[in-house]
Amino acid sequence: MSKPSLAAIRTSNLAARWSYRPTAMFVGAxxxxxxxxxxxxxxxxxxxxxxxxxxxxxxxxxxIIASFPQTPESRYDFIQCDLSLMTNVVAAANEAKTKIEGPLNYLVLSQGMSHAKGFTPTSEGIDIKLALHFYSRWKFVDELYPLLEKAAAEGQEARILNVMDPKKTKPIDVTDFGLKKDYSIIRCGQQNSAYNNVMVEEYTRRYPNLSIAHVYPGWVKTGIARNTPMYAKPVVAGLRLLCKSPEECGEWMLSALLNEKYKQGGFFLEEFGEEIEILKHGEEVRKLLVEHYRKETDLSSPA
Ligand SMILES: NC(=O)c1ccc[n+]([C@@H]2O[C@H](COP(=O)([O-])OP(=O)(O)OC[C@H]3O[C@@H](n4cnc5c(N)ncnc54)[C@H](OP(=O)(O)O)[C@@H]3O)[C@@H](O)[C@H]2O)c1
Structure with a gap:
């Protein structure tokens, strides 16, 4: 089946209707x-x-907020935070809870960075890239799921969209969770992709009333490559010619977020919102990863 045009997607997004004022949180926006x-x-x-x-x-x-349409019912907030630290994620989530008046309908996670360095630990001992691309994302879900569950209980939209890459995966290395022994950019991308897929499965079991999707955005002309080393800049400049704009990607991401087909359950999606098959990792690996995640993000124990 051919993909719909961007114009059709935009029209469909603009035709969406809510019987209530929806609340949405965009992390890394x-x-x-x-x-x-x-x-x-x-x-x-x-x-x-x-x-x-x-x-x-x-x-x-x-x-960005100044560009949003203004109506008497509009409410726009910004929470300033460095999300490479889990303590800051909890603080940001707590601040969000004070701002959200009712349920939370949408949680979109796209915080991220790229660099060509090796393992770069934060003061909490987690690699900074994995902190942004994996741990902080599920920590937000841990902190905010009651507000999403509340939305589902009231018959409202209750969805999580995790923007990363569900198809880059390789089998999870259970001897090196967090890549503290053997780190490379490629391995980080592959393990991170697999970790996020497994967590979609885990959290869909825990919260079956929610919609939880891991989506690939495609190549997008953003600032993500700002730390590219000089020698690789010509390649990146060439690749940018093949990229979508962030606005175009935003329409596709929103279309996935609002798609009726993905209202409840766990989903793995490609860049134009179609479901894809992913590599499965099995029960035992899932349990081990969840245990590792819990230990790494447990703020009651020293780093
Ligand atoms: N662009 C692509 O082609 C592509 C392809 C596949 C996957 N992805 C993934 O999609 C995600 C979004 O990427 P993007 O292309 O939109 O990149 P981007 O333009 O660089 O946006 C990244 C966002 O994350 C925030 N961020 C970065 N470090 C942060 C920190 N320490 N604390 C809090 N927020 C932080 C940035 O805000 P501040 O700078 O204000 O903190 C920004 O809002 C990334 O995870 C990326 O790996 C992108």
Missing amino acids: TSGIGEGTAKAFAQATKGRAHIIILGRSRECADQ
């Missing part, structure tokens, strides 16, 4: 894919929404 998706959501709701965006740059957040 001060640029790139998160920004594109938050903007598409603001347009689709015509400003009748509570939107919270998270990231470090207040300047970017202010500009």
Whole structure:
């Protein structure tokens, strides 16, 4: 089946209707894919929404919020946070809880970075890339699932969209969770992809009333490659010619987020929102990964 056109997707997004004012949180939305998706959501709701965006740059957040449609029912918030630390994730989630008046309908996770360095531990001992691309994402779910469950209980939308890459996976190395022994950029991408897939399965079991999707955005012309080393810049410049804009990607991401087919359950999606088959990792690996995740993000024990 051929994919719908961008124009058709945009029209369909703009035709979405809510009988209540939806609340959506976009984590990592001060640029790139998160920004594109938050903007598409603001347009689709015509400003009748509570939107919270998270990231470090207040300047970017202010500009993005200024571009949203304004109505008497609009409420837009920014939470400034460095999400490479789990303590900060908990603080940001707590701040969000004080701002959210009712349930939370949508949680979109796209915080991320790229660099060509090796294992780079944060002060909590987790590799910074994995902290942003894996641990912080599920930590947000841990902190906010009651508000999503509340939405589901009230018959409202209750969805999580995790923007990363469900198809890059390789078998999980259970002897090296967190890649503290053997780290490379490629291995990090593959293990991170597999970790996120397994967590979709785990959290779908725990919270069967929610929709939890892991989606690949495709190649998108964002700031993600800003730390590319000089020698690789010409290649990146060439690849950018093949990329979608963040606005275009945002429409596709929103279309996946609102798709009736994915209203409840766990899903693995490609860049235009179709479901894909993924490599399965089995019960034992799932248990071990969840145990590892719990230990790494347990703030009651020293790093
Ligand atoms: N672009 C692509 O082609 C592509 C392809 C596949 C997967 N992805 C994945 O999609 C995700 C989003 O990427 P993007 O292309 O949209 O990149 P981007 O434009 O660089 O956006 C990344 C977002 O994450 C936030 N962020 C980064 N470090 C942070 C930190 N320490 N604390 C809090 N927020 C932080 C940034 O905000 P601040 O700088 O304000 O903190 C920004 O809002 C990434 O995980 C990326 O790996 C991207």
